[in-house]
Every structure is written in C-alpha cells, then in structure tokens.
Amino acid sequence: MTWLRRAIRWFNDMASNPPSWMRWAYVPLAALIAFAAMQQRGWLIGIVAAVMFVGGGLTMALNPGGAISWSRNHPKSDGAILGPLLFLALAVVTSLSLWWCLLGGMLGVVLGAAMGGRRGRLLAAGPVR
Numbered sequence: 001m002t003w004l005r006r007a008i009r010w011f012n013d014m015a016s017n018p019p020s021w022m023r024w025a026y027v028p029l030a031a032l033i034a035f036a037a038m039q040q041r042g043w044l045i046g047i048v049a050a051v052m053f054v055g056g057g058l059t060m061a062l063n064p065g066g067a068i069s070w071s072r073n074h075p076k077s078d079g080a081i082l083g084p085l086l087f088l089a090l091a092v093v094t095s096l097s098l099w100w101c102l103l104g105g106m107l108g109v110v111l112g113a114a115m116g117g118r119r120g121r122l123l124a125a126g127p128v129r
Helices: 003-016 020-041 043-062 064-073 075-079 082-093 098-125
Strands: none
Touching: 003 064, 020 043, 020 082, 043 064, 043 082, 064 075, 075 098, 082 098
16 A cells, blocks of 8 residues: 555545544634634624534534535535635635625635536546556
C-alpha cells in the first residue's frame, strides 16, 4: 500500500469517526467563525454563516458517520454546498456588494452540483483498471 493510499484511508476513517474531543470542538469553533463574519459584514452574513457552520458542526458532532454516508448517497446536493460557502467567502474576504456575492454563490451552487453529479457517476462506475 502506497503512502498516499494510507493517507487517504486515514483521512476517510478520521472523517467518518473523529475522536470525541474533535467532534465537540466543531460547534464552538463554527460559532466563533459565524460571530467573526457577523462582526465584519453584518447580521445577515452572520446568520448565513451560523446556519452553515453551526449546522454542519452539529451534524458532524452528533452523527459524523451519517453525514459522510449522506454525502456519498447525495453527491449533487453535497456538491451544491459550494454555493453558500462561496457566498460567505466572497462576503467576508472581499468588499464586493452582497448582490455580487449572491451571484457568485448561485454560480457556486450550479458548479458544485455539476461537479457532484460527475463525482456520483465516477463512484457508480467503480474503480478504473
């Protein structure tokens, strides 16, 4: 087994069953990120960041295996998460208007869903020989 395959296996095992200290660190860290986003760009961005990061943190804290399983079973929806993440990144990192950030987020949804669909087709096809 190559070094890369061992690293991928370790990452997948850690993602599907992280240690409990890491699981419970997700939620306060996500809340801190959402609060920082709110301080920088206002309450609207803070609410979007809280829903995205705290919701994802709670999901991973309570049932990480279920979140990983859902991600594998719904590749298009999982890929579409790129949209809200891109919206938040544009809103927090740049000084673009929220309309441009929203446009970038919508583009991210379409692009992410397309990439997720491709990932789903590749996973369904099986390993390449």
